[in-house]
Amino acid sequence: MRLRQLEYFVAICEYGSFSAAADQLLVAQPSLSQQIRALERELGTELLERGRLGVALTAAGRVFLPRAQAVIAAADEARRSVADLVSGREGELHVLTIRSVASGALPAGIVRWHDQYPGTVLRLHDYSHRRDLEAAMRAGRGDLAIGPRPGDWDGEVVSLGFGWPVVTTCRPTP
DSSP states (O other): OOHHHHHHHHHHHHHSSHHHHHHHHTSOHHHHHHHHHHHHHHHTSOOEEEETTEEEEOHHHHHHHHHHHHHHHHHHHHHHHHHHHHHTSSEEEEEEEEHHHHHTTHHHHHHHHHHHOTTEEEEEEEESSHHHHHHHHHTTOOSEEEESOOTTOOSOEEEOOTTSOEEEESSOOO
């Protein structure tokens, strides 16, 4: 069962016919019909009664429709969630740092971050020694680290300025 098949099925139910659904979806009607036949074969029953005036749901179709709509809604929500995470509008960011940075330079930056990305939760993980911070970075425990430049790190490094810590992505470049 494919998501596209469910989308086609729901569109046919919404628009009342294969031709109207095909027009709305910008697909060829034979392709739409073929996908619905494949879906019905997989389910082992017809979902739609085809007639000259359009389509009607069978008993199986009436049971299947709300579930197909729920799957499509869940897939749309999953896409939105990933887009929100990628854009920084929502999500969770794990920041690794050493205690002196966490208590000194970092609070003002966290406030600015929260103002700009209020839907993102920052999880701060502070370490007492730079060796522990570097070990956590290498283990992939965070999304970024703020602290002294690691001696042999081959990942991306961005300087925050003279006297400021260094931001290092925790996933080395390939």
